[in-house]
Amino acid sequence: MTDTNGYKAGSRLEKLLRAGYFVATGELGPPQSADRSVIERKAAHLRGHVDAVNITDNQTAVVRMSSIAVGKILLELGIAPTIQMTCRDRNRIAMQSDLLGAWALGMRNLLCLTGDHQSFGNHPMAKNVHDLDSIQLIQMVRRMRDDKVFQCGDPIKGQEPRFFIGAAANPFADPFDFRPYRLAKKVKAGADFIQTQLIYNVPKFAEFMKRVGDLGILDDFYMLAGVGPIKSLGAARYMATKVPGMEVPDELVERMRKTPKEKQAEEGIKICAEIIQQVREIPGVRGVHIMAIEWEEAVPEIVSQAGLLPRPEI
């Protein structure tokens, strides 16, 4: 048994949240190649500006460098990684094996996801797995940590992997009435923190949080509101109409439209910082998760404008 001083995993993210800091996490999309320098370049924009960095697991079902491998590189660069794991590509055997390895390599935060369907990616002809769903994955990881057992029930003889367990929530997907309950199921299964889908419709997110509050579970997990900058009018329109489970209000698209093209990126960053300040006021929100995939260089400006600097030491 590892001494975690009363912490579940003892990661920096967990310690900051437990201490009551308003946290900021970032996101890094691994390259579609074996090129380490891409990660080093992106990491430079995130270091010191966020408390932990999510590394996506073949997001949108496009083949990329493995989340765990990139996590190891980030550790070497002095950045705390949050590895992501989807249920699309691995069965419970492969998942547990990877989790043992990831913990041994020093990863401490894990985000458990269903995964984008392979039809969105570059291998739509692939077979998908979905041996477990995301809630069953959370349950498995929690039992590995707290009960020291594999999914089958066999005891883990020796060091168990102790992850700070994250899950996703999408307040903008349907059926809206069920979404707070689905979040509650994830918390009951063992999620310690939740990161949401990108929030542009703040009133709807506030309503969602109110309903989560009504379930009496706000103290049982840490809510990190998902935010991200819109780079251009085209990006705003695309997200508003083409991305399943995403909601961008007309006013925001209009605001981007009224902004001269060369100023749109700047405006997108400003909007993001404003949204951070708005969600921060919503009861139960303990931090933000900033998703600036393929635009990592925007993160320093976002956290600066949102008044989140300097990041605490712990």
Add this chain to the structure above:
Amino acid sequence: MIVAEQKPLEEIKSMLAPYRKVLILGCGTCVTVCFAGGAKEVAILASQLRMATRLDGDEKEILEATVQRQCEYEYNEEAADLIREADVVLSLACGIGCQTMNQQFPEKLTLPGLNTTFLGQPTEQGVWEERCQACGNCILALTGGICPVARCAKSLLNGPCGGSQRGVCEVNPETPCAWQLIYDRLKALGRLDLLLEIQPAKDWRTSRDGGQRRIVREDLRL
């Protein structure tokens, strides 16, 4: 029922290229009701092949027959003379019928003329939809009679993924989200409590994952 679709004519022609006398053997059960491999489809395909092979300058002799159920020996036996007469059999049954034929007549090759697509239901004239994956451990009691294993693109067991919007699946806007259907149905039945329980990891041994499945009923054996 088992739902199937006929293979493209070019693929069928290419499979049949080495043979001269071909028996097209239909099946009178599932593939007849889904208009893929009954007597009518056998006749149409036979005409197409006669014409096409004549135009290609390699005219084949096409025999036709349709049995009641190609997955049972006794029905296929009724077509035994034609089967023996042909150089090759083109089965217009599902994959089960085609395999039964190969097992029953080992000296004769039976080729598949259909792609077996799924276990489904005719939902309107000319439309069939998948309904069952034959996972071997039915959970319809928990989901308002709507199967997420077969009808959710990710076979989720604990509710809809983040891609469910306006009632449709993120994978195909023409497919209803199975979990939206389940939610609506359980709400109407006053049984949303069923959705609050965490469904544990499924035991897939009863599914294809456990290897080829087999049922032995001692009470029925001779």
